[in-house]
Amino acid sequence: MSEIRVRYAPSPTGDLHIGNARTALFNYLFAKSQGGKFILRIEDTDIARNVAGGEASQMNYLRWLGIEWDESVDVGGEYGPYRQLERLEVYQKYAEELVAKGLAYQCYCTSAELEAERDQLEAKGVDNIHYSRRCLEQPPSDRSEYSIRFKVPEEVTYTFTDLVRGEVTFESADIGDWVIVKANGIPTYNFACAVDDHLMKISHIFRGEEHITNTPKQMMIYDAFGWDVPVCGHMTLIVNEAGKKLSKRDADTVQFIQQYAEMGYLPEGMFNFISLLGHSPVSESEVLTADEIIASFDVNRLSKSPSTFDRAKLAFINTQHIKNLAEDELLELCMPHLIDADVLVGKSPDWARDLVNLFADRLTHGSEIVDLYDEFFDGEFVIADAAREFLTGDVDASVRTLTAFKNELEGLVEFDADAVKAAIKQTGKTAEVKGKNLFMPCRIGVSGAMHGPDLPVLVGLLGRDVAVARLNAVIEGL
């Protein structure tokens, strides 16, 4: 068996999208799990759509995720160049060979003519719209600009065994003669891709399902040159929670890796979550490290039905990874967000550290610390319905407890978590309440909610003035 070589081949038309990241990740996982090589190739043949910085951005966030490549434009490799625009003479040579062999021909049609032709066929109700081949039959003599079309063979059945879907079959009759080299001399995707995959000795291709109909076209190129076809696996689409394919224009779902990085999601968490998009691990837990994911990656466990981008699952997975962070790492993750939101003005470094630690067991991503701050510290103080119901269950006891707690807080010399803890204890004695009947009024009195973080620490961070003011408001409202 020859060497395992896979590739991720983005076009530098934008930032790293979640779907691209999944493609890259699965190729990477396969390579790593098989001891193979992972190649990064830049498919920049659409010169109109290429954006400055797109390539660098892709590479940047791939690395952020922890995906490293063995060969590419920056690290070199013996099969370069790895940018398609730098390989133009290669494609030209192969295209000329096909024309010389009569397997491809020059087409002088303009795009307007082609469009008109298609419209006409469509108007006639033709099911299977193909190029008419008129330039093959009667090439015009008065034109100079041309593209090169592949002459699709007749009555050939293209069959391949897909790693995900099993045997897949396409008929050549369903495919029209397609352009392999555009009028500007640059090859099309399907041609460049097939040539490069062969020259770069790619053994396996994992790509999105939207590419499955490209496979027979690429097989035609392999056949024309007598090359071996790589093994393909077409991964299911990633759909949003409404069941639609994740589209870059879909505003409801955040879908660029950069955005997750900026929100303070962890690369480990994203790596983990994305690995679940179309592959199910055998292990009970879905919370896994990169090494565990690599070790358990199995092409037989690739899913056939579309995978849903499940935000609740992402939140859970990322929370689990955040819990593995050391205190300093967590602080580092949250700090930029706290600073951006001006939460820290007038606060001590210890205050920031305590705030972050307070929510360490439930934080889904770094910037959420600001939301939690707003909820418990800065937001408008409102008492939740369920909380009010609890207090009015026994108004006398509630008022007694709240008042005692307020008095205790006012009398504290030092105001910190330890002191507050003692104050709560003393409140219990004074008001003659304990357990839930002690803590709940105190908690509601300062936070308005029945759920929240560790109470003494919360009150300590809130500060005496705010805590007392809130308690007064609650007492008066009863």
Added chain:
RNA sequence: GGCCCGUUGGUGAAACGGUUAACACACCUGCCUUUCACGCAGGCAUUCACGGGUUCGAACCCCGUACGGGUCACCA
């Protein structure tokens, strides 16, 4: 419209003709903590879109229906 694909609990998702239909998330209950959260232990689909068929036996195979999706460019 042609071609291709999918359809399992509130959600994600296993199972590759024979199990009480995994597991995870969410939710609920109990334990723990003088509260909350974390953690731990349990609970939660008379059932696998629907209708036929094949088989001793089907979520898994075949046919049809419905619904959803993908693709039909000188974009990748």
